[in-house]
Amino acid sequence: MxxxxxxxxxxxxxxxxxxxxxxxxxxxxxxxxxxxxxxxxxxxxxxxxxxxxxxxxxxxxxxxxxxxxxxxxxxxxxxxxxxxxxxxxxxxxxxxxxxxxxxxxxxxxxxxxxAPAPSKTVSTVVVLGGLAIGAIIGWVVTYWVF
Known part of the structure; x- marks a missing residue:
């Protein structure tokens, strides 16, 4: 079976x-x-x-x-x-x-x-932009909220 x-x-x-x-x-x-x-x-x-x-x-x-x-x-x-x-x-x-x-x-x-993959430049800008936004939010939360 x-x-x-x-x-x-x-x-x-x-x-x-x-x-x-x-x-x-x-x-x-x-x-x-x-x-x-x-x-x-x-x-x-x-x-x-x-x-x-x-x-x-x-x-x-x-x-x-x-x-x-x-x-x-x-x-x-x-x-x-x-x-x-x-x-x-x-x-x-x-x-x-x-x-x-x-x-x-x-x-x-x-x-x-x-569909072609994005270029290295676009990928780098997206990653660095995400890191920068995360760092800014972390700094704001750390120094302005507390």
Whole structure:
């Protein structure tokens, strides 16, 4: 019996179908490029010539769609490709709500991750300003109240 407190060990779970991992020579190169955040190079590696992205297996087509969206966020084609790749991976129609939701979620960008951090100068001014205000309040409380 599965429960949160007593999960089933992984070795006891039997696969329901023969799942074969995607074996492609490009995976090692893709992984290095993704680690360096070089999404445009991933697109170039997976689809070196126009139209070659259409012939990718579903798993690599999904990687291509994510790379396309990461390299240029305004590309609408990335969403369509991701939805199609998810549908092909799951064996459902491309019009399926499940394929639509998963495809869109996989290519969604997070705006908070793109917001730049404040400069060192701004951070320093905020910290020093906070210390100065705290010191002034402490001085006022110590000498004027008592």
């Amino acid at each position: 599965f429960s949160i407190k007593n999960p089933t060990p992984a070795e006891q779970i039997k696969p329901t179908a023969d799942v074969k991992p995607v074996v492609d020579d490009r995976l090692a190169s893709i992984e290095r490029l993704v680690g360096r955040n070089q999404w445009a190079d991933v697109c170039e590696l997976l689809a070196p010539e126009p139209g070659s992205a259409e012939r990718l297996p579903p798993a690599l087509a999904l990687v291509y769609a994510v790379a396309l969206k990461e390299s240029s966020p305004d590309v609408r084609d990335a969403d369509r490709r991701a939805i199609g790749a998810v549908a092909d991976l799951l064996g459902i129609t491309r019009e399926s709500p499940l394929a639509l939701v998963l495809g869109k979620r996989l290519t969604r960008r997070r705006n908070w991750a793109e």
